[in-house]
Amino acid sequence: MRSLRSVVDRLIGLSNILGSVALALVTIVILIDVIGRYFGAPLRGAQDIGQMGMVIIVFGGMAYCGRHGGHIAIDIFENAFPPRMNRVIDICVAFLGVVLFGAVxxxxxxxxxxxxxxxLxxxxxxxxxxxxxxxxAGFSILTALGxxxxxxxxxxxxxxRAEHKEAMP
Incomplete structure (x- = not known):
């Protein structure tokens, strides 16, 4: 289990790096495009690069969120439920995520x-x-695996998730 966790965590780290690089690239492209528009020469293809870059940005970080339970959670009733029920809900949500990202x-x-x-x-x-x-598709499979x-x-x-919450300030 530890070796599988290690491999998956490294792949997730790689997907984070790819998402970060895409974010930097898209930021630079938008900056160049905006400056170019000011001077009457917008960057050709900035919209295409921005749209396709968003795929990498969003789904590159999705696996990290899924692996560490960082997705949006509504915890209105968390304090009202016993810890075991919260745990069962967390387990069900994790496996529901596997199904959803597998379908994606x-x-x-x-x-x-x-x-x-x-x-196309x-x-x-x-x-x-x-x-x-x-x-x-690769990022979605990695998210499902995580x-x-x-x-x-x-x-x-x-x-x-408990470790992650303790590490948060």
Missing amino acids: AWKVIQSAQLSLMLN ATNIIQLPKAWFQWAL MFLRGLELILREDR
């Missing part, structure tokens, strides 16, 4: 195959859409 990956893989078949690309600079769809491990750890009494 499955549908995006089908969409990527269609994009390859039809040679972005409007302005013709970036192949399938590349970004494959990335989204949430699956989280669910298993919760079942085995290794609640990493």
Whole structure:
């Protein structure tokens, strides 16, 4: 279990790095585009790069959130429920996330195959859409795997969310 956790955590770290690089790239592209617009020469393809970059930014960080229980949670009733019930809810949510992100990956893989078949690309600079769809599918699979491990750890009494909450100021 530890070796699987280590591999998955490293892959999640890599996805975070890719998301961070994409964020920096999109920020630079937008900055260059805005400056260029001021001088009457906007950056060609800035919209395409921004849209496709958002796929990497959002889904690159999604696995980290899923692995550490960082997704949005409504805890209105958390104090009213006994700890065991909260734990069962956390386990169910983790496995529901596995199903949801697995479904996202499955549908995006089908969409990527269609994009390859039809040679779909972005409007302005013709970036192949399938590349970004494959990335989204990979990030979704990684998110599902991270949430699956989280669910298993919760079942085995290794609640990493509690560790994460303690580490927060």
